[in-house]
Amino acid sequence: MLRWTTAGESHGQALVTIVENMPAGVPVTRADVSRQLARRRLGYGRGARMKFEADEVTFLGGVRHGRTLGSPVAVMVGNTEWPKWTTIMSADPVDLDDPEVAKEMASGRGARLTRPRPGHADLSGMLKYGHTEARPILERSSARETAARVAAATVARSLLREVLGVEVVSHVVSIGDSVDYDGPAPAPADLGAVDASPVRAFTGETDAHEASMIEQIEKAKKSGDTLGGVVEVVVTGLPVGLGSHVSWD
Numbered sequence: 001m002l003r004w005t006t007a008g009e010s011h012g013q014a015l016v017t018i019v020e021n022m023p024a025g026v027p028v029t030r031a032d033v034s035r036q037l038a039r040r041r042l043g044y045g046r047g048a049r050m051k052f053e054a055d056e057v058t059f060l061g062g063v064r065h066g067r068t069l070g071s072p073v074a075v076m077v078g079n080t081e082w083p084k085w086t087t088i089m090s091a092d093p094v095d096l097d098d099p100e101v102a103k104e105m106a107s108g109r110g111a112r113l114t115r116p117r118p119g120h121a122d123l124s125g126m127l128k129y130g131h132t133e134a135r136p137i138l139e140r141s142s143a144r145e146t147a148a149r150v151a152a153a154t155v156a157r158s159l160l161r162e163v164l165g166v167e168v169v170s171h172v173v174s175i176g177d178s179v180d181y182d183g184p185a186p187a188p189a190d191l192g193a194v195d196a197s198p199v200r201a202f203t204g205e206t207d208a209h210e211a212s213m214i215e216q217i218e219k220a221k222k223s224g225d226t227l228g229g230v231v232e233v234v235v236t237g238l239p240v241g242l243g244s245h246v247s248w249d
Helices: 030-040 099-106 122-129 143-164 188-196 208-223
Strands: 003-007 014-020 055-061 073-079 167-175 229-236
Touching: 003 143, 014 143, 030 055, 030 073, 030 143, 073 143, 143 167, 167 188, 167 208
Parallel strands: none
Antiparallel strands: 003 014, 014 073, 055 073, 167 229
């Protein structure tokens, strides 16, 4: 059974993921992980952070010369913005008697966050773990943490492809009240076309579907609202009996 876990904070030095029980000999490289992380950054209307925050991939263990060793695979995704957060997110105690440190911790990005955001993990996390501000919660319950999940999934994806011949592709079917998509599902060979769409749509020969979703996003941005959507995941080559109905593990 494959097991994985992640560690790290959004504005910390790095995120780390460890994948256990990976068989030996599965091909996986830094380039593979970087390619999937680049795909994570795609998408219409993404925040400005996606434009300046880069991902630095390092294998810390479990891989040699491009193949897994059979030992736990550890991947680190470095944060290029870390130099701006070394004091605020320092693991060691900081000297608040130092005027420069005190100034950084009291204003700007270092200011205490005492107003939990509606619909976020802020309030429940503060109550559960006894924090008096939201910073310790939002640093972990952040979309940035998904970068570590992408790294772990890249390793698992290599196993599925190389050992079982399984391919996975997905596309956005609808956003809000956009025009319904009634075309064929994408095949693995269509992944590039899906990624080329700003809304990750498989449009085929028409872009009306894509334009409809973009229109929905723009309307939501102007009204300060959020949208739901539908994503279809297509898996090919999956053998019968993979996994078990008895229990998840």
